[in-house]
Amino acid sequence: MDAASTQTAPPADSRLRATDARPGRLGRRLLLCLALAALLRLFLGGGLFWASGQPSPELALQAVGQRLLAPDSVRYHETARSFTRYWRGQLPDFSPGLTPEYLGYPLLLGALYHLTVPHPLVGVALNALCFFLMSLLAHGLAVRLGRRPAGAAFAALLVALWPPSLAYSSVLLKDSIFLLCVMAMLFLLVSLVQPLDRRDLWKAALGLAPCAWLAMNLRQDFVPLGLAAACAGALLALAEAVRRKRAAWGLVILAAWLAVAGASWLSYCYPLGPTYYQKITASKSKPQAGLKGAWPEVKAQPPVWQQASVWDVTLRLMRQTALKGWHQLWAKRWLYATVSSASLSPQDMLIITGPKSLAVLLGASLRNLFLFPDPWQRWPSSAGNDLLRLAITAQALLWYALLAAAVLGLVAALRRRLRPACLLLFWVLGIGLLLAVVVTNLGTLYRLRDLVMLPLLTVVSLRPFVWLGNWVALAGPARSATG
Known part of the structure; x- marks a missing residue:
């Protein structure tokens, strides 16, 4: 027996490191595709601003925010501009108050405005950059879950072009940068469980x-x-x-x-x-003066939080030292239900009285997490038979197909890499159930559930789509021959 035949194959982990680290053409093409996906998000935001037909960026942001059910984007933009004017000496008496709302996303957006220009599309560009970085993290996460290069590239492209995120990344919302932080946390935890080299630790x-x-x-x-x-x-x-x-x-x-x-x-x-x-x-609640064009205005409904007594009672309950564990969770759930007013789940005020009501709540929560919105469901409530509802229906059908493939991929990941796959499974079930039970506002849940969806996209299996393609390819000649 010669020496060549006695050589043993390198370990699987070393082959994985060599494949992932080699700067081949696949890596360059993948980076190019991810960069084009980020540009697509930026162009989509710019197209929505242009289609609104408003004379100023602020009015365009109001129109787009109303249409996409994101009125918070106007407030974030105004607060960020106030920070910029204060730093430039144009607003010496600016005093917003030390609240987390002002020390979070508006502060980061204001710093970006200060370094560039105070235009809403700068925030849209930040959202596009966040999803570009998330797609890179998704590729690394898929590699650590034992996926092949083609599967890891597919996972990165899914995250980069995830359809439900196209809406909230086109306006000034904090979900994009928040999801980037959470995706990075999950990637780092998986790197600790399944490191590719010592530097990962x-x-x-x-x-x-x-x-x-x-x-x-x-x-x-x-x-x-x-x-x-x-x-x-x-x-x-x-x-x-x-x-x-x-x-x-x-x-x-x-x-x-x-x-x-x-x-x-x-x-x-x-x-x-x-x-x-x-x-x-x-x-x-202020009237949106100055808006013009064919886009209909969404009338804001006065929420329950205008009643100070609701906040007094709720915050008093939340601050009690005896309110711990599940009691605090249910108080938080009730707080979400009272301030949501519109876009509530059917079981928003359900009181747990026994195992039956708990089972109903968990079933509704899982449905809202994984199956909302149904293709036949009229959501958002203000949307008629227009392009927005058609897009939401298409996204729901696409997600149903990906959900079945994700279940198959998760089972395969558990067989390949048990520890990181178990961590991903606990992440999806634990955070998913917590979100679905506590967050009764379906509009908020529709964005926050990407904490679960984006990591789950990294294990979506390609086999169902390959089987479908083979079935279509084999069925085509047979039909033509019999026809």
Whole structure:
């Protein structure tokens, strides 16, 4: 037997590293496709602004925000412009108040306006950049889940062109940058569980803290999520440091953990009360003067939060020291239901009285998470038989096909890489159920459920689509022959 025949094949992990790291033509083409997808998002936002037919960017943002059911984008833009004018000395008496709403997304958007120009399309470009980075993270996550290069590239393209995200990435909403932070947290956790090389460990240990800090300051409701991710990362990195007998890892983990703990403490320290939300309601209820064109105006319905008594009772319940665990979760759910007014799920005010009502709630929550909106469902309530409803119906049908392929892909991932696949499964079920139970506003859930959908897209199997293509290819000649 010659020497060539006695050579053994390299381990699977080394082949995976070599395939992923080789700068071949597939990598360049994939980067080009992802960059084109980001440009598509930017052009879509610019096209919507141009189609609104408004004379100024502010009025165009109002028209697009009304049409896409995103009135918060106008307030974010106005607050970001106030920050920019304050930094440039044009608004010396600017004092918004220390609230998380002002210290999150509007502050980042204002800094971007200050460095460039205060135009809403700058924020749309930021959203496109966030999805470009998320597609790269999705590719790396798919590689760590054991997918082949073609499957990893398919996952990256799915995230880059995810249809439900095209709407909220075309306006000034914080969901794009928040999803980027959460996707980065999941990628770092999977890197700790399934590292491709030793450098993944210290990158994950150092990266979890700023990602969790930024995510918690963008959405204060997700402070427990950031703390849980940082705690899991710290424990996994600590276990790896103990195994490798490297004491320096302890200092890195301690510094990251202290940074996350300090950020979470700061996130809880700012006041948030009914006066602030009444001010938001007043800004939303103002007539949108100056809008012209054929786009119909969406009439705002006065929400329940105008009643200060609702906030007094709810916040008093939330601040009680005895309100812990499930009681605090149900209080948060009731708070969402009272401030949503429109776009509520049918079980928004359901009271848990026993196993039967709990089963009804969980069933409705899973339906809203994975199957909403139904193709025949009239949602949004203000949309008629127009292009918006047609697009939502097409997205729902596409997601149903991808959901079946994702289940098959998740089963295959559990066979290939058990630890990272289990982490992904716990992420989808745990965060998905928490979102579906607590967030009763279907409009908010439609955006926030991408916390579950985007990671799940990384395991979508190509086999059902290959089978379908083969069936169509084989059935074509047979039909022509018999016809």
